[in-house]
Amino acid sequence: MDKQLFINGKMIKGEGNARILINPATGQELVTIYEATVEQVEMAIQAAKTAFSETDWKQDKEERAALLMKLAGKLEENLEELAKLETENTGKPIRESRLDIEDSAGCLKYYADLLRDQFSEMMEQWDGSASIVKNVPFGVTGLIVPWNFPLLLGIWKIAPALAAGNTVVFKPSELTPLSSIKLAELMGECGFPEGVFNLVLGDGKTAGETITASEDVQKISFTGGTDTGRLINEQCARSFKNVSLELGGKSPLIIFDDTDIDKAVEWAIFGAFFNQGEVCVASSRILVQEDIYSDFTEKLTEKTKKIKLGDPFSEETEMGPVISMDHLRKIESYVEKGKAEGAKLLTGGERTGKQGYYLTPVIFTDVTPDMEIVQEEIFGPFCVIQTFSSEEEAVEIANGTKYGLAAGILSKDVERAERVADQIDSGIIWINSYHTPFVNAPWGGFKQSGTGRELGPHGLAAYSQPKHLNTNAVMGELGWYKF
Numbered sequence: 001m002d003k004q005l006f007i008n009g010k011m012i013k014g015e016g017n018a019r020i021l022i023n024p025a026t027g028q029e030l031v032t033i034y035e036a037t038v039e040q041v042e043m044a045i046q047a048a049k050t051a052f053s054e055t056d057w058k059q060d061k062e063e064r065a066a067l068l069m070k071l072a073g074k075l076e077e078n079l080e081e082l083a084k085l086e087t088e089n090t091g092k093p094i095r096e097s098r099l100d101i102e103d104s105a106g107c108l109k110y111y112a113d114l115l116r117d118q119f120s121e122m123m124e125q126w127d128g129s130a131s132i133v134k135n136v137p138f139g140v141t142g143l144i145v146p147w148n149f150p151l152l153l154g155i156w157k158i159a160p161a162l163a164a165g166n167t168v169v170f171k172p173s174e175l176t177p178l179s180s181i182k183l184a185e186l187m188g189e190c191g192f193p194e195g196v197f198n199l200v201l202g203d204g205k206t207a208g209e210t211i212t213a214s215e216d217v218q219k220i221s222f223t224g225g226t227d228t229g230r231l232i233n234e235q236c237a238r239s240f241k242n243v244s245l246e247l248g249g250k251s252p253l254i255i256f257d258d259t260d261i262d263k264a265v266e267w268a269i270f271g272a273f274f275n276q277g278e279v280c281v282a283s284s285r286i287l288v289q290e291d292i293y294s295d296f297t298e299k300l301t302e303k304t305k306k307i308k309l310g311d312p313f314s315e316e317t318e319m320g321p322v323i324s325m326d327h328l329r330k331i332e333s334y335v336e337k338g339k340a341e342g343a344k345l346l347t348g349g350e351r352t353g354k355q356g357y358y359l360t361p362v363i364f365t366d367v368t369p370d371m372e373i374v375q376e377e378i379f380g381p382f383c384v385i386q387t388f389s390s391e392e393e394a395v396e397i398a399n400g401t402k403y404g405l406a407a408g409i410l411s412k413d414v415e416r417a418e419r420v421a422d423q424i425d426s427g428i429i430w431i432n433s434y435h436t437p438f439v440n441a442p443w444g445g446f447k448q449s450g451t452g453r454e455l456g457p458h459g460l461a462a463y464s465q466p467k468h469l470n471t472n473a474v475m476g477e478l479g480w481y482k483f
């Protein structure tokens with residue numbers, strides 16, 4: 001169990017920091033993780049480099065597709081164990097962990113299929129030559145993910161990176177490595193060629209920066225906070241790495257007065273509080289049209305108080321603890337800020353349960369656009385209610401933060417909802433629903449929510465670069481110089 005890194009096809013013990021993981025539902029010790037030293041991270045990068053240059057991984061589409069399918073099957077066979085690890089490590093309700101594992105398997109299958117359809121583009125040129133444009137992999141990719149969906153967000157990167165023919169050095173969050181360790185074991189069982197996939201564990205400073213600084217890594221794909229993303233972008237610029245960034249958000253859910261209020265209340269709760277609100281696209285700003293404000297807010301508060309908060313292993317639980325004591329304190333500090341800024345706390349913000357990091361879901365109203373609780377990503381069970389009178393005002397408020405990840409619009413008038421959607425600066429917009437990621441459609445942000453897209457064909461394109469080959473079957477005379 002202490003062999004937790006996967007380097008060059010073998011599980012090995014980390015020789016760096018020993019970190020004790022804490023179960024967020026109990027506050028008790030879970031297990032000790034032996035993290036990688038800088039030298040071990042470098043070993044992983046070299047293993048990935050060798051696998052890329054010295055095996056036929058990048059050429060052999062069929063092998064890649066078959067192995068991705070095999071891995072999908074392994075995830076399905078081990079669904080309960082993986083879901084249990086995810087719930088133990090993150091505190092998310094077990095029914096949500098199961099969904100994460102199912103979605104991860106679905107994502108692997110999707111890219112296994114998609115890669116079979118990848119064709120080169122051919123062009124007849126004006127001078128009689130032929131051009132062929134191939135999409136080729138970058139080489140070694142460094143994939144770094146956060147703690148809120150440890151396996152799923154990892155697979156969103158690992159599946160397309162491998163499908164495109166790259167090799168991988170993967171680093172999960174130091175808080176949530178458990179499902180990744182199991183994933184590495186399963187990849188070993190599948191028989192991926194040595195060095196094609198490597199797992200390193202550790203924090204951003206040691207493991208993360210070793211990956212982003214390495215000149216042998218050609219591509220970085222990062223999901224995490226906007227400030228970390230900025231730092232990584234700056235670092236990658238030094239070696240001109242290709243970078244994809246999936247960052248934070250402060251996403252609006254716009255509720256028009258023609259909508260069914262009871263249904264809208266449930267979508268708003270789901271949007272804001274699913275996964276304890278620890279979701280990059282959480283609808284942490286709820287924009288309600290003025291004339292339904294009182295009715296809506298009253299029902300939202302009443303229903304929010306009824307969310308079943310508790311043991312994430314109970315099948316009945318609808319919300320678990322937040323990830324850590326540090327994070328709990330951070331969310332609480334925003335509750336205090338909200339009050340100090342003059343907003344009204346309608347409900348929530350109390351610690352609950354005898355143990356673990358449970359916080360009752362927070363709703364603030366009477367906010368102004370400049371307040372920190374309206375502008376900053378809090379990444380917990382915390383939302384603010386804003387009001388609007390017209391379509392124009394809804395758009396202005398919706399676009400009024402530095403972020404542009406997602407948005408939702410609830411209205412019976414779909415034509416109007418689509419008109420509003422056209423004016424919102426966000427990468428993902430749901431009309432009359434929220435949250436569902438579709439594996440075949442792009443996911444990512446505008447503005448400071450990131451660059452690049454995951455999922456769908458865009459997600460595969462992010463892991464390859466075009467290579468143009470221009471061919472003249474017979475060399476002609478040039479005749480440019482007057483020799």
Ligand code: NAD
Nearest residue numbers: 145146147172173203204208209224225228246247248280
């Ligand atoms: P984080 O930015 O602190 O850490 C994310 C990952 O980056 C971790 O693995 C961490 O160890 C690593 N890291 C930290 N500093 C690094 C450095 N200097 N170099 C390289 N790696 C480094 O984020 P977090 O607290 O784990 O997660 C929460 C954030 O993730 C939120 O802001 C959330 O919005 C964002 N997120 C975005 C999406 C999306 O798809 N846009 C999805 C989920 C989460």
